[in-house]
Amino acid sequence: MKLKGAQILLKMLEEEGVDTIFGYPGGAVLDIYDALMDSNIRHILPRHEQGGIHAADAYARATGKVGVCLVTSGPGATNTVTGIATAYMDSIPVVILTGQVPTPLIGNDAFQEVDIVGITRPCTKHNYLVKDVRCLAAKIKEAFHIARSGRPGPVLLDLPKDMINSTATYNPLGDVRMKSYNPTYKPNIRQVKKVAELIEKAKMPVIFSGGGVNLSLGHEALTTLARKTRIPVTGSLMGLGAFPGTDPLWLGMLGMHGTYRANMAISECDLMIAVGVRFDDRVTGKTDEFAPNAKIIQIDIDPTSIQKNVPVSVPVVGDCRITLELLNDLLEQMDRGKIAAKHEAWLTRIEKWKKSTPLVYDQKETIKPQFVVEKLYELTGGNAIITTEVGQNQMWAAQYYHFNRPGQFISSGGLGTMGFGLPAAIGAQAGFPDKTVIDIAGDGSIQMNIQELATAVQYNLPVKVAILNNGFLGMVRQWQELFYDRRYSSTHFSHSPDFVRLAEAYGAVGLRANKPEEVEAVIEKALATDKPVVMDFIVEPEESVYPMVPAGAPINKMLLV
Amino acid sequence: MEVQKQLLSILVDNEPGVLSRITGLFSGRGYNIESLSVAETTDPKVSRVTMVTSGSPPILEQIQKQLNKLINVIKVIDLTGQEYVKREMALIKVNAKPDHKAEILRITDIFRGQVLDVSQEHFMIMVTGDTSKINAILNLLKPFGIREIAKTGCIALSRG
Ligand SMILES: Cc1ncc(C[n+]2csc(CCOP(=O)(O)OP(=O)(O)O)c2C)c(N)n1
Ligand SMILES: [Mg+2]
Numbered sequence: 001m002k003l004k005g006a007q008i009l010l011k012m013l014e015e016e017g018v019d020t021i022f023g024y025p026g027g028a029v030l031d032i033y034d035a036l037m038d039s040n041i042r043h044i045l046p047r048h049e050q051g052g053i054h055a056a057d058a059y060a061r062a063t064g065k066v067g068v069c070l071v072t073s074g075p076g077a078t079n080t081v082t083g084i085a086t087a088y089m090d091s092i093p094v095v096i097l098t099g100q101v102p103t104p105l106i107g108n109d110a111f112q113e114v115d116i117v118g119i120t121r122p123c124t125k126h127n128y129l130v131k132d133v134r135c136l137a138a139k140i141k142e143a144f145h146i147a148r149s150g151r152p153g154p155v156l157l158d159l160p161k162d163m164i165n166s167t168a169t170y171n172p173l174g175d176v177r178m179k180s181y182n183p184t185y186k187p188n189i190r191q192v193k194k195v196a197e198l199i200e201k202a203k204m205p206v207i208f209s210g211g212g213v214n215l216s217l218g219h220e221a222l223t224t225l226a227r228k229t230r231i232p233v234t235g236s237l238m239g240l241g242a243f244p245g246t247d248p249l250w251l252g253m254l255g256m257h258g259t260y261r262a263n264m265a266i267s268e269c270d271l272m273i274a275v276g277v278r279f280d281d282r283v284t285g286k287t288d289e290f291a292p293n294a295k296i297i298q299i300d301i302d303p304t305s306i307q308k309n310v311p312v313s314v315p316v317v318g319d320c321r322i323t324l325e326l327l328n329d330l331l332e333q334m335d336r337g338k339i340a341a342k343h344e345a346w347l348t349r350i351e352k353w354k355k356s357t358p359l360v361y362d363q364k365e366t367i368k369p370q371f372v373v374e375k376l377y378e379l380t381g382g383n384a385i386i387t388t389e390v391g392q393n394q395m396w397a398a399q400y401y402h403f404n405r406p407g408q409f410i411s412s413g414g415l416g417t418m419g420f421g422l423p424a425a426i427g428a429q430a431g432f433p434d435k436t437v438i439d440i441a442g443d444g445s446i447q448m449n450i451q452e453l454a455t456a457v458q459y460n461l462p463v464k465v466a467i468l469n470n471g472f473l474g475m476v477r478q479w480q481e482l483f484y485d486r487r488y489s490s491t492h493f494s495h496s497p498d499f500v501r502l503a504e505a506y507g508a509v510g511l512r513a514n515k516p517e518e519v520e521a522v523i524e525k526a527l528a529t530d531k532p533v534v535m536d537f538i539v540e541p542e543e544s545v546y547p548m549v550p551a552g553a554p555i556n557k558m559l560l561v
Numbered sequence: 562m563e564v565q566k567q568l569l570s571i572l573v574d575n576e577p578g579v580l581s582r583i584t585g586l587f588s589g590r591g592y593n594i595e596s597l598s599v600a601e602t603t604d605p606k607v608s609r610v611t612m613v614t615s616g617s618p619p620i621l622e623q624i625q626k627q628l629n630k631l632i633n634v635i636k637v638i639d640l641t642g643q644e645y646v647k648r649e650m651a652l653i654k655v656n657a658k659p660d661h662k663a664e665i666l667r668i669t670d671i672f673r674g675q676v677l678d679v680s681q682e683h684f685m686i687m688v689t690g691d692t693s694k695i696n697a698i699l700n701l702l703k704p705f706g707i708r709e710i711a712k713t714g715c716i717a718l719s720r721g
Binding site for chain 2: 118122125129146178179181302304307308
C-alpha cells in the first residue's frame with residue numbers, strides 16, 4: 001500500500017496505541033494536520049507548545065502510556081525544549097514530533113529552521129532526523145520502543161516537510177530489534193540473593209523508593225516487601241505514591257524538605273534498600289555524611305544511576321518490579337516472621353521521632369497554605385490526582401497530601417519546572433476524564449502557563465487549580481529569609497492579576513478564600529463544579545516550608561519551624 | 562582520588578551525529594577526552610572510535626556506563642589492562658639546513674621514520690609508535706626548528 005509520509009505517521013501512531021496527542025500547528029506540519037482530519041486520534045490544541053509538551057508528559061505519568069506532542073519547526077520546536085528536559089529528568093516516556101524545513105533547505109538558515117536534533121541531544125533519550133520516508137515507519141516504531149522501555153524517556157523525531165509529503169509503501173512491521181539497545185529487566189539472581197541475606201541480618205533497615213518503582217509499577221511488590229518484613233519506607237518526591245501514604249510504615253518524604261523521622265531513619269539505619277532512585281542532591285544533602293552507618297543496596301534498571309553519587313554495597317541492575325518480586329519470592333522461603341520481629345525496636349524508635357517532631361503548622365487568622373492542602377486531602381478523600389507547580393506549593397503538596405498509587409502525584413521533580421502544573425493537570429484529566437484533578441499552584445508558577453485555562457475550557461477538562469497565593473516567589477523568598485538576611489530581591493509581586501476575574505475571563509469559574517473559615521466552602525464548591533475552577537487562596541505571605549536541610553548540609557541537620 | 566587513564570575502543574553506528582553524541586556527553590558531564598580517532602570498520606554500518614580518557618576510577622566507570630547508554634553505541638571495550646597494540650602517527654615538518662640534513666636523517670632512521678617530502682629548507686617526516694616514542698623524536702628534532710606537526714590520536718586493538 002502506497003501512502004504519504006503524513007498518513008504513515010498517523011497509522012503508526014494508531015498502531016502504537018496512541019489515542020490522544022497534544023499539538024500546535026504551523027507551516028512545516030500542515031500536511032500532518034491535514035491528515036489528522038481523517039484520523040480517529042483526538043487532538044488537543046494547547047495555547048503554547050510548552051503547555052502541549054507538559055500535557056503530553058503528564059498524560060504519560062497518569063496513564064502509563066506514551067505521551068505524544070506534535071509541533072511545527074523553529075519556534076514551535078524550541079518552545080518544547082523546557083518540557084522535553086522536564087520529561088527527561090523524570091524519565092517520562094514521551095514522543096515529540098517536530099516539523100522541519102524541507103531537506104534541501106536544511107542548513108541554509110531557512111525560515112523557521114532550527115537544529116532541534118542538535119538542541120535536544122542532551123535532553124532526550126534519543127532523537128532522529130528522518131530524511132527518507134521509507135525509513136519513517138521503522139523510526140517511529142523504534143522511537144516508541146525506546147521511549148517506553150528500559151528507563152523511559154523522551155524521544156524526538158524531526159520530520160522534514162518534503163519527507164512527510166512523499167510516498168512510500170507501507171508494510172506492517174514486526175517487533176523492534178536493536179543490537180545496540182537491550183535494557184536489562186531480569187536482575188542477576190545472585191545479587192538478589194545477597195539482598196535477601198542482608199535483609200535477614202539487618203536490625204535497622206529502611207526502604208528508600210523512587211520514581212523507578214512508580215514507572216515499573218512495582219508498588220505492589222514494594223508494599224508486600226515492606227509489610228511482610230516490617231521495614232519502614234521513605235521516598236523521594238518522584239517516589240510518592242509507590243507506597244501507601246497512610247500506612248504506619250510510611251515515614252514521609254526524604255531529603256531537603258523531608259520529614260524529621262525519614263531523615264533521621266536514613267541517617268541512623270544499618271541497611272538501606274534503595275529502589276529506583278538516583279540519589280539526587282536534594283535527597284542526599286552532603287553525600288559524605290549520608291547514611292553513614294548503612295550498607296546500601298541499590299536496585300535500578302539504569303546502570304548509570306548506580307554508584308553515580310553514593311558508593312553502594314550491593315548493586316542490582318534490573319527492573320524494579322521484577323527485582324522486588326524475585327526478592328519477595330526469596331524472602332518467602334526464609335522466616336519472614338522472624339525477620340519482621342527483629343525490627344520492632346527500630347520501629348519504636350522511629351515512632352518516637354514521629355511523635356517528638358511531626359510536620360506542624362499553626363493555623364491562626366490568615367490561611368496557612370498547609371491547611372489548604374490538608375483540606376484538599378480530606379475533601380477529596382485522598383483520591384484526587386494532584387499535579388503541582390514548583391516551589392513551596394509543591395513541597396506542601398508532597399508533605400500534606402498522602403498518595404496511594406502510582407500516577408497520583410504528578411510533579412516536575414528533577415528539573416523543577418515552574419509552569420508545569422496547569423498543563424500537567426490538563427494532560428492527566430485528558431487521560432482520566434472522570435477523576436478529580438487538582439493543580440496545587442503558586443501565584444508565580446501559575447502565571448507561567450495560565451493561558452492553558454483556555455484549553456481546559458475548550459475541551460471540557462474540568463481541572464481545579466488551587467493557588468496558594470502568598471504574593472511571593474515563596475521558595476526563593478524563603479532562601480533569602482534564611483540565607484540572605486531577609487533581603488527580598490525581586491521575589492515580591494507588587495502587582496498580580498485578579499485570579500478570580502482572570503479565570504472568569506477564560507470561561508472558567510473563579511473562587512476566592514480570604515479567611516480560614518472560607519477554605520472548606522471554596523473547595524467543596526470547586527469539587528461540585530464540572531467546569532475548570534481556579535481557587536485563589538490568600539495565604540500567609542511569609543510562611544516557610546519546614547523541616548529544611550540547608551543545601552549541602554547533612555540531612556540530619558534540619559532546620560525545624 | 563587519583564586520576565588514571567583509560568583506553569577505550571568503541572563500536573558505534575556509522576551515522577551522522579553519532580560523534581557529536583559522544584563528544585556532547587563528555588562536554589555536558591565534564592569528562593576528559595585526551596585523544597580521539599574515528600573511522601569506518603570493514604562493516605560500513607559500523608565505525609570504531611578509539612579514545613583515551615582520564616579521571617578518577619568512579620568517573621572512568623561512569624564514562625563507560627554513559628557511553629553504553631547511548632543508543633548508537635554498540636559496544637564499549639576497555640583495553641586498559643588488557644593485551645593490546647596501540648599506535649599513533651605524526652607528520653613532522655622540520656627545518657633542514659644543508660649542514661643538519663644528515664643528522665635529521667640519522668634520527669629519522671633510528672626511529673624507523675620515513676621522509677615523505679623534501680624541499681630546499683625542510684623535510685616532512687612520518688613516525689609511528691606510542692606517545693612516548695613520538696615525544697622522543699619531537700624532542701630530538703626541536704633544536705632544528707619544527708615548523709608544523711600533525712598527529713593522529715591513539716588507535717588500538719586487543720591482541721589475539
Ligand atoms: C521556570 C523556572 N524559573 C525559575 C525557577 C526558580 N524558582 C523555584 S521556586 C520559585 C518560586 C515559585 O513561586 P510560586 O509559584 O509563587 O510558588 P511558592 O514558592 O510561592 O509556593 C522560583 C522562582 C524555577 N524553578 N523554574
Ligand atoms: Mg507564591
